Amino acid sequence: xxxxxxxxxxxxxxxxxxxxxxxxxxxxxxxxxxxxxxxxxxxxxxxxxxxxxxxxxxxxxxxxxxxxxxxxxxxxxxxxxxxxxxxxxxxxxxxxxxxxxxxxxxxxxxxxxxxxxxxxxxxxxxxxxxxxxxxxxxxxxxxxxxxxxxxxxxxxxxxxxxxxxxxxxxxxxxxxxx
Numbered sequence: 001x002x003x004x005x006x007x008x009x010x011x012x013x014x015x016x017x018x019x020x021x022x023x024x025x026x027x028x029x030x031x032x033x034x035x036x037x038x039x040x041x042x043x044x045x046x047x048x049x050x051x052x053x054x055x056x057x058x059x060x061x062x063x064x065x066x067x068x069x070x071x072x073x074x075x076x077x078x079x080x081x082x083x084x085x086x087x088x089x090x091x092x093x094x095x096x097x098x099x100x101x102x103x104x105x106x107x108x109x110x111x112x113x114x115x116x117x118x119x120x121x122x123x124x125x126x127x128x129x130x131x132x133x134x135x136x137x138x139x140x141x142x143x144x145x146x147x148x149x150x151x152x153x154x155x156x157x158x159x160x161x162x163x164x165x166x167x168x169x170x171x172x173x174x175x176x177x178x
Contacts, residue, residue, distance in 0.1 A: 006118055008072035013052065013121040015064050015130040018078065019113040025058035028152060031089055039084035047077050052127075053134045056152035057141060062134045064121065078116055086111045135164070 026032050033056065040051075052064040067074060075172045089111070136148035137159070147155045147164070158164050 005121045006075065008074075009120060010072045011067055011069040012072060013064060013066040013127065014074055015062070015119040015121060015134075016074070017060060017062050017117040018082070019060040019116075021113050022110055023059040027056055027061060028058050033086070033152070035085045035088040036139070037080070038088065042084060043077055043080045047071075047073070049074070049077060051136070051154075053131050053158075054151070054154045055134045055137050056145065057138060062137055064127070064130055064134065082112045091120045091142065 020027060027036070035058070048068055050066040052066060054063045055061065065074065065077075119130070121130060133146050135153060135155040137151065138144045139147055144150045147153065148159065155164065
């Protein structure tokens with residue numbers, strides 16, 4: 001892992017997976033959702049980014065972001081979001097007792113997995129594949145039978161815009177037609 005190289009492209013579009021430490025199923029709790037929403041709003045003030053798609057699952061989230069031109073620093077954005085959430089839920093969720101000695105030494109909250117997974121979106125086909133992956137992920141994990149039954153997703157937004165037909169399969173669509 002020490003040789004992990006992230007790809008940073010100014011104005012790039014990225015797919016992310018961010019996971020809770022020990023896969024704790026707490027992301028959909030009201031306090032976590034509120035803290036996450038507030039953290040993202042706060043970070044976007046000084047470090048803007050556009051959220052293309054989003055799904056919040058009990059123990060992880062997936063999202064697609066586009067950064068502004070001349071900016072490729074998604075790592076700082078994630079550090080700020082995760083830090084803000086950790087700070088705001090530290091008294092609500094007792095995760096400190098599960099921290100390792102290394103996490104204590106580094107003053108880490110123990111709430112999130114240390115890293116996140118990133119994939120640079122390369123073209124429209126890649127965007128469409130990850131877009132669908134995000135919206136159908138609750139079905140994949142057996143949380144619901146159809147994506148419209150999952151509350152915490154941008155799926156509903158895209159049904160209203162005609163990208164999906166609110167059933168099991170996505171519409172055939174041309175993302176460039178926007």
